[in-house]
Amino acid sequence: MTSPREVRVIGIGTGSPAHVTGQAIAALRECDVFLVADKGEAKDELVAVRRAICEQFLDDRTYRIVTVTDPERGPDAERDKAAYTVGVDAWHAARADRYGEIIESLPAGETVGFLVWGDPAFYDSTIRIVDAVARRLPLRTQVIAGLSAIQVLAAEHGIVLNGIGQPVHITTGRRLLDEWSVDLGTVVVMLDGSLRCRELVEQAPDLTIYWGAYLGLPQQVLRQGRLADVIDEIVAVRAALRQEQGWVMDTYALTPPSPGDA
Ligand SMILES: C[S@@+](CC[C@H](N)C(=O)[O-])C[C@H]1O[C@@H](n2cnc3c(N)ncnc32)[C@H](O)[C@@H]1O
Numbered sequence: 001m002t003s004p005r006e007v008r009v010i011g012i013g014t015g016s017p018a019h020v021t022g023q024a025i026a027a028l029r030e031c032d033v034f035l036v037a038d039k040g041e042a043k044d045e046l047v048a049v050r051r052a053i054c055e056q057f058l059d060d061r062t063y064r065i066v067t068v069t070d071p072e073r074g075p076d077a078e079r080d081k082a083a084y085t086v087g088v089d090a091w092h093a094a095r096a097d098r099y100g101e102i103i104e105s106l107p108a109g110e111t112v113g114f115l116v117w118g119d120p121a122f123y124d125s126t127i128r129i130v131d132a133v134a135r136r137l138p139l140r141t142q143v144i145a146g147l148s149a150i151q152v153l154a155a156e157h158g159i160v161l162n163g164i165g166q167p168v169h170i171t172t173g174r175r176l177l178d179e180w181s182v183d184l185g186t187v188v189v190m191l192d193g194s195l196r197c198r199e200l201v202e203q204a205p206d207l208t209i210y211w212g213a214y215l216g217l218p219q220q221v222l223r224q225g226r227l228a229d230v231i232d233e234i235v236a237v238r239a240a241l242r243q244e245q246g247w248v249m250d251t252y253a254l255t256p257p258s259p260g261d262a
Helices: 022-030 041-057 081-105 126-134 149-157 173-179 196-200 227-245
Strands: 005-011 033-038 064-069 112-116 139-144 168-172 186-190 208-213 221-226 250-255
Touching: 005 022, 005 126, 022 041, 022 112, 022 139, 033 041, 033 081, 041 064, 041 112, 064 081, 081 126, 112 126, 126 139, 149 186, 149 208, 149 221, 149 250, 168 173, 173 186, 173 196, 196 227, 196 250, 208 227, 221 227
Parallel strands: 005 112, 005 139, 033 064, 033 112, 168 186
Antiparallel strands: 186 250, 208 221, 208 250
16 A cells, blocks of 8 residues: 655745744755645745745755646636635635646655645635545645734734734635624734725724735835724725735734723
């Protein structure tokens, strides 16, 4: 019987080599080949960051990087909830097939690494895809935690996300308006290309927004303030950055006023 293929799913932080932990470096050194998804030109910089991390921490003859073209993904923003879930499932299956074929074609005994942006536990499908590949061929997988955009956002703003003894809720722009209530405590929003929090201004103008784009990268931009006061500026800054750089990734936290502020 063939022994299972070793796989490392490595959280690399949000772009700064200083985010790469000692545990991640040790795991990088165990890998012979890294599979990196190629998501199209706009995000080439994210592939370049992964390459730079390998170059910084590894000798160049010890590893190879294989870019894997992502299967076509449907128009998520235009889909309702059910169609979105079906679309994402089909996309994950296509990705798992593609990765499975590549992994199977590698020489026996080689260890495969996935360089995961941020932390693999937050809005990243790598663990699910590797689990799906493991249903097709034998794998032994180890996951290494990384710094998430959530943690970097809080650190760069110098804040604690939760109020004392209060919850933190993490969600997406797509779900924000349906879910938001003051009882959620701080709400962290990822994957929001439309800054949906703008639609909360009437209902909750006194929320504080802590916003960060390109967190951990040299072009990092931060803004904070009372939602009603700063949201228009953040919308304008985000649009200008997207125009200039061709892409933008941002995360924000919305915190309710503490009872003492009322
Ligand atoms: C597919 S999710 C990946 C999250 C990642 N696993 C993490 O732990 O940060 C992508 C979303 O993460 C957030 N994000 C990732 N990197 C970021 C960065 N450098 N600056 C701001 N937000 C970032 C954005 O909300 C983006 O839409």
